[in-house]
Amino acid sequence: MAGQSWWADGVDVSRPSAARVYDVHLGGSHNFRVDRELAEESARLMPSLPAVLRENRSFLRRVVDFLARSGVTQFLDLGSGIPTIGNVHEIAQRINPECRVVYVDWDLVAVAHSQAILRGNARAVAIRADFREPGYVLAHHDVERLLDLSRPVAVLFFAVLHFLPDSDDPAGLVARYVRRLASGSYVALSHACDDDIAPTTEEAARIYGERIGGFHMRSKSDVAGLFGDLPLVPPGLVDLTEWRPDSNAPPADHPWTGPGGVARKP
Template sequence: MERPSWVGPDIDLSRPSPARVYDVHLGGAHNFQVDREAAQRIVEVMPGLPRILRANRAFLRRAVRYLVGQGVTQFLDLGSGIPTAGNVHEVAWSADPGCRIVYVDVDPVAVAHSRAILGEHDNATAVHADLRRPREVLAHPETVRTLDFTRPVGVLMFAVLHFVPDSDKPAEIVQEYLDATAPGSYLALSHASLEGEADRAEEATEQFRNRVTDFSMRTRAEIADLLAGVEVVDPGVVYLTEWRPEPGDEDPDPKQMSTFAAVGRKAG
């Protein structure tokens, strides 16, 4: 396999990654054959998955616009993946060019792409780190340079916490990030669930576990528990297309999404 110039020698091109498999489902070009093969097998089991992931990206856009509308101009995007079209910096800057963004991902390919796309922008950066280690993420020089934690920050966890098993205590991880933020900060997240009516979701989950990485589906109640540190804004913890849909985002059967979304504000 020809190694692209932006892919360092330490990146394993023989194993699929969640970020690149997601990129395949979104129709992106930042992936490899091994990722496309894994994505194809998962879609064979669950044909509706690309639709769900597109709905998740639409939720990201709505949530970021909402946060900018609430005066938030700083974003910490955890498990950001590959910043294909319509990602946080594009959405935020279209509303306020002064917004500052830190992308964080454990996949070096995702980080390499992020840095290439962002170029020399002083108010956006990408950090190679594991979101399960909040202290390392928060103390990273690029995080410290880019974000001012004495002012509100939007902590973003879109479609990533289902990759964090219960043994890693995801609620404690979320709370540690929130503890580092100022009052008036927000948490926005989406999370896959076996609640709902997506066809063959359990089979697709098993395929993902076998071919890509661990995957922990959670109930609506368990997802709500992850938001214990914030005041959840209307309409609460709902299916993706039910969270403040804009024209074109609606869905006649939101339960088919089998993914919940929510935004909450840190009081104080």
């Protein structure tokens, strides 16, 4: 953290943030003591949590690789978090240098660090916005500059919708984005799941929610409902390790990661 060039004015160092706690679990250094304390407490209750979050990053990599190889050249990453190895623009632009990526997050550290990484990349940008406001996000000048909504766009909701309570209508939020997308666009998401979880995992989720302002695990059937009536790309909504894995078999004794999937707008 030498020089702390990733700091941003207005960061509240007394309260943990989802993006920075995630960074702790992934072995990053863009976090504060309050984030590390929550990460340690949640990992004590749920020892598999760091591995689950690493699987989420692996899922992201495979999804973006699939989409870029399928011809998608525009990506909107909502709740993108703090950049780590294997960012969306790195994966997509390695396959097609013409790919354009917009990262959206509310966390000041996440946005500041993303903007620093993206300097000099004319086809990728990070903006600070609340992804719960699709009208604002899609009308943002950087989004309008980089993304052509008359052409297919991949909208990514990786490990972010479980921070929304039912009162925020996460399925309705996804639908509001989908309505603005052209035919041939995709929606990809992963989500924490409460099917058959251990009591200690429930406790970890409760503490997580109390400290960062809400964490809402859902059943697999409820997660499926977030896609609305969009048809899912095979293999459908599955454990993250089972979505087009790099090898035919998931790793032995892999933790239950929660479901993830990709859908295409006809």
